[in-house]
Amino acid sequence: MRIALGVSGGIAAYKAAELLRLLQEKGLEVQVVMTRNACEFITPLTFAALSGHKVITEMFGGAAGASNVESAIEHIALAQSIDTLVIAPATANVLAKMANGIADDFLTTLCLATKAPLIVAPAMNVNMWDHAATQQNLETLRRRGVRVVNPDDGYLACGMTGAGRLADPQLIAQSVFETLGLSEDLKGEVVLVTAGPTEEPLDAVRYLSNRSSGKMGYAIAEASRRRGAQVVLVSGPTREDPPAAHTFERVRTANEMAEAVLRHAGKATVVVMAAAVADFRPGTVHEGKIKKQQGTPVVTLEPTTDILAEISRHRRDGQIIVGFSAETAQLIENATAKLHAKNLDLLVANDVSQNGAGFDVGTNIVTLLFPDGRNIALEKMSKFEVANRVLDQVVEIRRKSGV
Numbered sequence: 001m002r003i004a005l006g007v008s009g010g011i012a013a014y015k016a017a018e019l020l021r022l023l024q025e026k027g028l029e030v031q032v033v034m035t036r037n038a039c040e041f042i043t044p045l046t047f048a049a050l051s052g053h054k055v056i057t058e059m060f061g062g063a064a065g066a067s068n069v070e071s072a073i074e075h076i077a078l079a080q081s082i083d084t085l086v087i088a089p090a091t092a093n094v095l096a097k098m099a100n101g102i103a104d105d106f107l108t109t110l111c112l113a114t115k116a117p118l119i120v121a122p123a124m125n126v127n128m129w130d131h132a133a134t135q136q137n138l139e140t141l142r143r144r145g146v147r148v149v150n151p152d153d154g155y156l157a158c159g160m161t162g163a164g165r166l167a168d169p170q171l172i173a174q175s176v177f178e179t180l181g182l183s184e185d186l187k188g189e190v191v192l193v194t195a196g197p198t199e200e201p202l203d204a205v206r207y208l209s210n211r212s213s214g215k216m217g218y219a220i221a222e223a224s225r226r227r228g229a230q231v232v233l234v235s236g237p238t239r240e241d242p243p244a245a246h247t248f249e250r251v252r253t254a255n256e257m258a259e260a261v262l263r264h265a266g267k268a269t270v271v272v273m274a275a276a277v278a279d280f281r282p283g284t285v286h287e288g289k290i291k292k293q294q295g296t297p298v299v300t301l302e303p304t305t306d307i308l309a310e311i312s313r314h315r316r317d318g319q320i321i322v323g324f325s326a327e328t329a330q331l332i333e334n335a336t337a338k339l340h341a342k343n344l345d346l347l348v349a350n351d352v353s354q355n356g357a358g359f360d361v362g363t364n365i366v367t368l369l370f371p372d373g374r375n376i377a378l379e380k381m382s383k384f385e386v387a388n389r390v391l392d393q394v395v396e397i398r399r400k401s402g403v
């Protein structure tokens with residue numbers, strides 16, 4: 001696999017050499033692209049020697065000048081051939097250009113020209129990091145699906161202390177491996193994932209359902225597979241294309257979902273219930289269509305099986321159970337109650353009333369809750385990124401349990 005490593009101008013540019021080494025150790029072919037400012041901090045020669053490839057620093061081939069059209073075309077061909085573009089360090093300036101579609105050098109042109117996933121690891125002075133402009137630009141990029149490896153807090157080269165220090169190259173590399181599906185930390189696990197809504201028929205043409213799109217569960221399934229797990233995906237009706245899975249089952253009602261999930265649960269080492277299962281269904285389903293002439297129907301609802309509670313009651317040894325909770329008020333209190341009532345290892349709570357969270361959007365804002373009372377509030381990020389953060393915790397739970 002081929003990736004491009006973009007290096008922009010910051011004191012942390014030298015750490016990109018360590019990142020390059022980590023990427024190469026995984027067998028990746030790395031093409032380094034440097035901005036002009038980056039060359040003030042570290043010479044292209046360093047990266048050329050380490051990567052075994054000429055470093056691209058100029059749109060038109062540097063010394064050859066603007067007439068070197070051939071090299072410009074060659075360089076643009078890079079956009080089509082890479083599997084990921086990671087920029088580390090990414091300065092406030094580069095992030096601003098990316099957010100606004102400005103392409104005034106090779107690196108930012110590559111950002112626009114490539115369809116490969118983008119990862120940025122920002123590094124800058126704390127005030128620049130905190131600035132509303134930078135935060136808004138990051139927000140824009142995240143919304144577009146760019147993965148952001150957040151900087152660390154600590155002592156900064158400018159003498160100040162705070163957020164802005166380039167993340168550990170190990171973490172940045174990990175993010176690249178996850179994106180490429182090269183992180184195998186779920187190898188040996190069988191992950192059973194549910195996704196989407198259920199439909200509870202009222203008559204032959206009508207049903208009760210909810211606004212779930214299936215995106216969150218599909219992201220969990222996709223991320224699990226990329227991280228080496230065997231994936232069983234049980235999905236309610238969705239408009240999304242399901243991701244590749246070892247086993248895929250399409251169901252409609254809560255009952256069908258319960259049946260499928262309980263059938264697969266015996267072999268699952270991890271269960272992630274991301275589906276928005278109907279809690280109630282119409283007590284009777286009319287044969288044919290209910291006609292207006294029959295008068296206004298009175299619908300009586302009856303509870304469905306709580307699949308998650310059922311799984312938890314019959315938990316296999318070492319099985320990790322993750323639930324989701326959609327709330328519109330008192331997120332933490334309600335979600336904590338569910339976590340304990342259903343005896344879960346992890347509950348992913350989201351306030352679906354917030355912008356950029358919940359149903360049918362590409363992003364989510366979740367808090368991860370644990371039985372020991374810890375909780376981790378994640379910022380708004382793509383559902384794929386949320387999926388990876390959830391799976392990071394699954395790996396951590398497995399590591400701690402030692403099973």
Ligand code: CTP
Pocket residue numbers: 254273274275276277278279304305306307308309322323324325326327338
């Ligand atoms: N769930 C389930 N079976 C159901 C209902 C929900 O397995 N019949 C699972 C969901 O997949 C989710 C979790 O339970 O992982 C929480 O669902 P939610 O509907 O938010 O919680 P409830 O416990 O049903 O509580 P309430 O609807 O009162 O908020």
